[in-house]
Amino acid sequence: MNLYEFCYGIIHWLVDLVNNLWYWLGDVLPWVFGDFFDAVGDFAASDSNIAFFTILTEVLIIVIIALINVLNFIWLDRKFMGRMFDFYGPYYVGYRIGGWLQNLADGIKLFVKEIITPAKADRVGFLLAPVIFISSSFLALATIPLGRDFGIATNESGAGVPAGVLVAFAMFAIAPFSILIAGWSSNNKYTLIGGMRSAAQMMSYEIPMLLTVASVLLLAGSFSFSGVVDAQHDLWFAIPLFLGFIVFMVCLMAEVEIQPFDLPEAEAELVEGWTTEYCGMRFGLFMMTSYLRGYIGGALATALFLGGWHGPELIPDPIWFLIKAYTVFVIVEWTRWSLPRVRVDQILDIGWKRLMPLAVLNLFIAVAFKTMGWF
Amino acid sequence: MAKRKGSGTLGLVVRPVRRTGKQVWSSLIRGKPNTILYPYQKLDLPPTYRGKHTLDFKRCIGCSNCVQICPNDCMWMEKLEDPELGKIERPGIDLGRCLFCGLCVEICPTVALHETVEFELADRDREKIKFGPKDLRDDTYAGQVVEERQKRLLPVLDMSKCTSCEKCAGECPEMCIAMMPIEGVGRSKPEINYNKCTSEGKCVIACPEKALEMKDVYESYFEMPEPKLVLQNCTGCGACVRACPADAIYMMDMPGTEKVLKDGKKGKPKKRAVFVLEKCVGCGRCFRACKFDAIEMPGVRE
Numbered sequence: 001m002n003l004y005e006f007c008y009g010i011i012h013w014l015v016d017l018v019n020n021l022w023y024w025l026g027d028v029l030p031w032v033f034g035d036f037f038d039a040v041g042d043f044a045a046s047d048s049n050i051a052f053f054t055i056l057t058e059v060l061i062i063v064i065i066a067l068i069n070v071l072n073f074i075w076l077d078r079k080f081m082g083r084m085f086d087f088y089g090p091y092y093v094g095y096r097i098g099g100w101l102q103n104l105a106d107g108i109k110l111f112v113k114e115i116i117t118p119a120k121a122d123r124v125g126f127l128l129a130p131v132i133f134i135s136s137s138f139l140a141l142a143t144i145p146l147g148r149d150f151g152i153a154t155n156e157s158g159a160g161v162p163a164g165v166l167v168a169f170a171m172f173a174i175a176p177f178s179i180l181i182a183g184w185s186s187n188n189k190y191t192l193i194g195g196m197r198s199a200a201q202m203m204s205y206e207i208p209m210l211l212t213v214a215s216v217l218l219l220a221g222s223f224s225f226s227g228v229v230d231a232q233h234d235l236w237f238a239i240p241l242f243l244g245f246i247v248f249m250v251c252l253m254a255e256v257e258i259q260p261f262d263l264p265e266a267e268a269e270l271v272e273g274w275t276t277e278y279c280g281m282r283f284g285l286f287m288m289t290s291y292l293r294g295y296i297g298g299a300l301a302t303a304l305f306l307g308g309w310h311g312p313e314l315i316p317d318p319i320w321f322l323i324k325a326y327t328v329f330v331i332v333e334w335t336r337w338s339l340p341r342v343r344v345d346q347i348l349d350i351g352w353k354r355l356m357p358l359a360v361l362n363l364f365i366a367v368a369f370k371t372m373g374w375f
Numbered sequence: 376m377a378k379r380k381g382s383g384t385l386g387l388v389v390r391p392v393r394r395t396g397k398q399v400w401s402s403l404i405r406g407k408p409n410t411i412l413y414p415y416q417k418l419d420l421p422p423t424y425r426g427k428h429t430l431d432f433k434r435c436i437g438c439s440n441c442v443q444i445c446p447n448d449c450m451w452m453e454k455l456e457d458p459e460l461g462k463i464e465r466p467g468i469d470l471g472r473c474l475f476c477g478l479c480v481e482i483c484p485t486v487a488l489h490e491t492v493e494f495e496l497a498d499r500d501r502e503k504i505k506f507g508p509k510d511l512r513d514d515t516y517a518g519q520v521v522e523e524r525q526k527r528l529l530p531v532l533d534m535s536k537c538t539s540c541e542k543c544a545g546e547c548p549e550m551c552i553a554m555m556p557i558e559g560v561g562r563s564k565p566e567i568n569y570n571k572c573t574s575e576g577k578c579v580i581a582c583p584e585k586a587l588e589m590k591d592v593y594e595s596y597f598e599m600p601e602p603k604l605v606l607q608n609c610t611g612c613g614a615c616v617r618a619c620p621a622d623a624i625y626m627m628d629m630p631g632t633e634k635v636l637k638d639g640k641k642g643k644p645k646k647r648a649v650f651v652l653e654k655c656v657g658c659g660r661c662f663r664a665c666k667f668d669a670i671e672m673p674g675v676r677e
Contacts, residue, residue, distance in 0.1 A: 080399070082408065083398070083399050083402045083403040083408060084395045084398050084399050084402075085398070086398055086402050086408050086409045086410070087408050087409070087410045088408050088410050088412070091412070334392060334395065334396070334399075335388070335392060337395060338391040338392045338394070338395040339387070339388060339391055339392075340387075340391075
């Protein structure tokens with residue numbers, strides 16, 4: 001399904017409908033504004049206007065899909081964790097659908113809670129940090145297509161954005177900055193330590209991660225998601241670049257800040273890490289966004305290593321993409337609830353002594369494949 | 376430095392993941408989690424669980440031992456009129472203050488009190504978790520439970536029928552019956568040493584007056600205080616006999632104390648109380664009933 005054409009059709013139909021009414025109104029009441037009606041109608045029917053609203057509709061659809069996935073992910077996470085620890089997980093709210101409505105109930109609970117800004121906090125930073133965190137995470141969704149032509153930044157030809165992968169990773173990597181702002185502006189020692197840890201953590205995982213991404217881009221010969229995914233039509237990159245896939249998954253867990261690497265938000269050491277001073281729906285949005293980042297991470301792993309939307313024709317492309325992203329998420333959750341948290345010095349060790357040489361080795365392998373002419 | 380076992384990639388990553396994977400297999404695919412969904416499913420509680428009490432009215436003798444031993448003072452005796460049993464006194468329990476220690480159950484000489492497995496006692500009103508004797512009554516429960524306490528078949532003396540013939544003491548194969556003279560009465564009463572008794576029942580067969588009878592006697596976990604008579608103060612009023620819940624006190628005439636009346640006839644003789652200590656439950660009711668300080672009972676609350 002072509003998302004752009006679908007949205008274009010809807011918007012075109014809507015504009016035609018409104019414009020007919022509008023011109024009829026101009027015919028009936030010509031003495032009020034004169035030519036103004038015609039000018040507005042012509043502007044509404046212009047190509048640029050329709051394209052703008054088309055993209056807005058696309059954004060709406062993609063964001064709604066992402067939010068539904070986030071609800072599913074939270075449910076899946078809690079349910080899976082429960083079974084892993086030998087209890088039921090969410091059960092009573094939404095009894096018939098396996099406790100799925102528990103997330104909505106928790107969201108409503110967070111909505112009605114009081115929102116407090118600490119008296120000695122730096123107000124601007126304190127209020128700006130969630131905005132940066134959430135908006136950057138949503139922006140990372142902008143270039144990730146769910147199918148060949150099912151994404152925001154696709155045009156009529158379905159070519160996608162030329163450097164979509166780079167944009168997605170750039171947006172994805174902004175989060176530690178906002179975490180540092182949040183930690184510092186809260187004026188609390190735990191949040192400050194959390195924010196600093198986030199910065200230290202970014203040092204260790206960002207470089208190996210981008211090196212593995214570089215190896216993938218090298219094999220694919222393209223910076224766009226559609227190019228990378230099309231290069232995996234015959235063989236997923238997870239097979240030749242198995243080492244890189246492992247390194248990428250470990251780095252992804254550090255990037256998404258989940259359990260073995262959730263140093264900024266270590267409940268056992270720092271109260272709630274950098275979210276300590278946030279309450280009510282601000283905390284809820286942080287929580288939601290961290291799961292959204294889990295979804296983005298799964299999508300990135302799927303697009304770069306697991307063949308994206310390629311699969312047997314029985315199931316449509318976006319569904320294939322989501323199935324793979326869910327699988328990646330479940331595996332990540334599995335390790336998340338099994339492993340203990342690493343120390344700050346240990347994550348630097350892991351990042352620089354283990355992952356970095358492996359990532360470089362993986363890049364050598366990719367270069368070797370490319371020079372042999374196998375890809 | 377020797378490397379610790381279980382460190383490294385295999386120990387820190389693969390083993391935990393395998394362990395949790397096994398758990399998912401057993402609680403998601405093969406079966407269900409271990410959790411018991413409480414209001415809908417309930418645990419099978421052990422029969423010795425300490426929950427709400429039940430009281431067997433027919434077994435209870437109204438001795439108030441349970442009221443006295445209760446550490447939280449949450450029991451009380453209530454006077455009742457029962458169509459079957461007549462005027463009786465039975466205990467009630469305030470479960471809001473009860474700590475479920477089970478002392479009342481353990482001390483009960485006839486095992487009339489039991490603790491059931493019922494534990495859902497919460498209520499919005501404090502008065503509603505106060506259970507009077509009628510709320511606790513369950514005469515069938517005591518027969519169903521497996522008795523924990525040792526029960527022995529022992530000869531029990533009815534002193535009003537005894538003629539001090541000493542036949543029982545002669546028959547006893549263990550020589551555990553001793554005829555003890557009663558001061559002032561000029562007769563003796565058989566005192567049976569229950570520790571030595573083998574429950575053969577020869578004394579019961581030998582007794583010509585049927586004063587001895589084989590009865591179930593429960594072993595006691597507690598050392599009971601024993602009443603002791605001060606003969607000088609005893610007026611023979613019989614208040615202790617009326618107070619005794621276990622029928623362990625009998626009034627007996629003391630010959631030779633009759634007053635000579637004006638018309639030359641002899642009056643009624645003085646009476647004294649005689650304790651059959653084998654039947655005593657140590658409740659101290661006689662001690663409290665006596666208004667002449669004629670009974671000493673160390674270790675009993677006033």
